[in-house]
Amino acid sequence: MIKRALKSQINARFGKGKAIHLIGSRQVGKTTLLNKLLENREHLFLNGDDPTVRKLLTNPNIEQLKNIIGNHTVVFIDEAQRIDNIGLTLKLSTDQLKAVQLLVNGFSAFELNNQTQEPPTGRKWEYQLYPISWTEF
Numbered sequence: 001m002i003k004r005a006l007k008s009q010i011n012a013r014f015g016k017g018k019a020i021h022l023i024g025s026r027q028v029g030k031t032t033l034l035n036k037l038l039e040n041r042e043h044l045f046l047n048g049d050d051p052t053v054r055k056l057l058t059n060p061n062i063e064q065l066k067n068i069i070g071n072h073t074v075v076f077i078d079e080a081q082r083i084d085n086i087g088l089t090l091k092l093s094t095d096q097l098k099a100v101q102l103l104v105n106g107f108s109a110f111e112l113n114n115q116t117q118e119p120p121t122g123r124k125w126e127y128q129l130y131p132i133s134w135t136e137f
């Protein structure tokens with residue numbers, strides 16, 4: 001595996017009160033990178049490819065989100081662009097569940113940001129993962 005330059009940047013923002021969004025083309029290692037960051041941390045993994053997860057995270061209210069997340073303080077949502085209206089769900093989570101660190105990945109910022117009328121601007125740090133960067137090369 002390539003030692004990803006973004007790993008330390010993302011790790012430095014961990015637990016700072018904003019969601020962390022990792023975007024990039026398919027198969028560049030987004031999920032692998034976030035799993036590597038979380039390998040020694042207790043976390044909840046929600047896969048947007050799973051129809052049940054998509055149903056749970058489409059338009060939940062805050063009580064439903066609390067029930068889904070439970071006592072977890074770290075939540076990783078993989079393939080978030082597949083979840084309808086995910087932007088509003090992320091906004092609600094970030095605003096109301098301040099103790100929860102969200103990590104979200106998807107292949108397109110356009111897809112993530114266009115899932116809601118109110119994008120999570122100011123509530124996230126967004127990183128673009130490329131197949132390889134000059135530093136990594």
